[in-house]
Amino acid sequence: MLEMPSEIVPKFSDSNCKHHQSEDDNTELERQLERLRKNLSSLDSNSPHSAFECLQITTKIQQITKLLESPEKSAFGCGILHEALLRIEQEFVNLLVHYKQSHVGPEITSFRSSEGNFEDLSINSFGDDLIEARNSQIEICNLSAEQSVVDLVNPLVLPTLKSIAELMFVSTYEEELIEAYVSVRMEEVDEILLKLRFEKFSIEEVLNMDWTKLNSLIKRWNWVLKLFVRVYLTSERRLIELIFGNISEGLASSCFFEISKVPMLHLMSLPDAVAIGSPKTEKLFRVLDMHETLVEMLGDVKNLYQEQTDGSILGEYREVLLRLGEFAKGILMEFRSAIQLNLSKTVPVNGTVHPITRYVMNYIQTLSAYSSTLESLLGGRNGKEEYYASVAQMLESNLESRSQFYTDEALQNLFMLNNICYMVQKVKDSDLRSIMGDNWIRLHNKRFQTYAMNYERASWSPVLSFLRDEGIYHPKSSFPSTSVLKERFKGFNSGFEEAYRVQTGWLVPNLQLRDDLRISISLKVLQAYRSFLGRYDAYLDGIRHRERYIKYSPDDLESFLLNLFEGTQRSLNYVYRR
Structure with missing residues (x-):
């Protein structure tokens, strides 16, 4: 392991050359410079101690050169000092390269962007599961600036690097120093992004990119930006301050800006390209993820670039954040408009929940996870609540229009019943309740009861x-008409069988609603049938084919009603009461 002194701070003399040096003294100084030059050239650049030894020699050369009196001798010394400074610049570069520590291991590069779990969020593809659109939690998100700093260069060589920088600065070689440092560290930053597997794409490539690939790229971007800024740029800034901080704060800031501006502007190019694309609804959650990441990282970026004089990086960062926010608002409006305009005549034949209802409610349920972001984009809590209410209203209007495509009035109402039930249940069982409010739930429960x-x-x-009593009795007689009773029982049997045949094919997917409807129908039908049967079945005793008229017992009907709303059509035409 390289062993260096804990601190190397050469003393750079600013004293003037003595006015009365003898020629012998100057000659002796020249001989010393020649010996130092030979010593310098003999150093093995591969030795771990060469930089330290080179620093000592160059420091002596610098001190001796300042003692030379005559212009000719001074020029001779400056030439040797120039050679020494070129050599020590190379040693400076060698230390940066050979003792770098990138800290990019398997745990960092093993980010999974969940390509296998890609969600199709287009208005034409609907699902009943909650859309999983939130970006995966990344441990780096919760790191403080102190926790996230790593050593990008072995700490053992930092004193030597700092001393070399001080020597080159007082020797007016700061431009060469900065150029060498920036060149090395820019290569390292590029290597880091390469190890993080974040490719560079032009705006045109992003705009023409397949959504599956772009979806994955955005996920990785969220992870890379946080890691890159909170770990690597923060550590890069610390390294620069350790080496150059005591020399010049302006020099440190200038170095950091030069090293980081290209990768930062490159990282900004992705959200910028996304923000000028088409505002398709399937992009919203990824756009909101990017927006939240930019908002979250704004403080970190401010801290890193607060001393930048032209403010170009921080200014571009804010501009991208603004453009992405406007783009997200455009998608929100597009989503609402898509609901209003999606009026195809297709409806479920069995009256079940329409796919657009599932899609919209799952969409806004997932959207509720971005509550604070939506408030910032939509003008506060009131703006957010008004948006949700308007989306729900658009959906209800859409469903009302679709229900008219059913020719059966009962199915129209069952369709609306199913869909309103689904909407209410989604609101009650999620964060939507805090947004839509209990008043919305009460209002729609009333609508629900009306449809039922x-x-x-x-x-x-x-x-x-x-099963009504009117018209059964003969005029001026206390006995019912047998023929009317026959027709009434036949009519009931036929009506019940048809209702059974049709409504077993209808579907109520909500089990509680299905049971409630069956119970409500059973109470009405069985009570009326038992009462009618109890009053009149004796009058049909003894008639031929009595079983054709009183085909079903109340228990039969109760059993049959349990088959309603399961989506599988059945028939009772073959059933006879024995």
């Missing part, structure tokens, strides 16, 4: 109308 009542009236009132 309209459904029962449209579907079962015609069946139950056969």
Whole structure:
């Protein structure tokens, strides 16, 4: 291991040359310079101690050169000093290269962008599962500046690097020093991005990129930006301050800006390119992820570039953040507009929840995870709540229009019942409740009850109308008409069988709603049937084919009603009561 003194601070003399030096003295100084030059050229650059020895020799050369009196002798000394400074510049570079520590190991490069879990969020692709759009939590997100700093160069060589920098600075070789340092560290920064597997793409390439690939790229970008800024740039700034901080704060800031400006502007180019693309709804969550990352990292970027005089990087960062926010708002408006305009005549034949309902509710449920970001984009909490309410209203209007494509009034109401039930349940069981509010839930529960009542009236009132007492008795007689009773029972049987055939094919996916509807129908149908049967079945005793009229017992009907709303059509035409 390289062993260096804990601190190397050469003393650079600023004293004037003595006015009365003898020629012998100057000659002796020249001989010393020649010996030092030979010693310098004999140093093995591969030796771990060569930089330290080179620093000692160059320091002596610099001190002796200042003692030379005559212009000719001084020029001779300056020539040797120039050679020494070129050599020590190379030693400076060698130390930076040979003792670098990138800290990019398997745990850093093993980021998984979940390409296998890619979500298609287009308006034409619907799913009932909650859209998993949140970016994976990254441990680096929670690191403080102190925790995230790493040693980019072995600490053992830092005293030597610092001393070489001081020597070159007082020797007015600061431009060469900066150029050498920036060149080495820029290569290292490029290597870091390469190890993080973040490719460089032009704006045109991003705009023409397949969404699956762009989706994956954005996920990686969120991870890379946080890691790059909070670990590598923070550590880069610290390294620069350790080497150059005591020399000149301006020099340190200038070095850092030169090293970091290209990769930072490159990282900014991706959100900038995304923000000028088409505002498709499937992009929203990735755009919000990028926006949240930029907001989260703004403080870190400010700290790194607060001393930058032209403010170009911080200014570009803020501009990209602003453009991305406007783009996200555009997608939000596009999403709402897409609901309004999606009016195809396709409806589920069984009256179940429409795919657009599942899509919209899952979409805004996932959107609720970005609550604070939405408030900043939509003008505060009120703006956010108004947006959600308007989306829900657009969806309801869309569903109302679609329900008219059913010719059966009962199915129209069942369709709306299913969809409103789905909407209410999604709001009640998620963070949407805190956004939509309990008043919205109460209002839609009332609408829910109205649709349920309209459904029962449209579907079962015609069946139950056969069980009324009006018109059964002969005029001026206390006995019911047998023929009317036959027709009434036949009409009920036929109506019930048709309702059963049709409504077993209808689907109510919510199990609680399905049970509630069955219970409600059973109470009405069985109560009316038992009462009617109890009053009149005795009047059909003894008639031929009595089983054709009183085909079903109340228990039969109760059993049959349990088959409703399962989406599999059945028939009772073959069933006879034995």
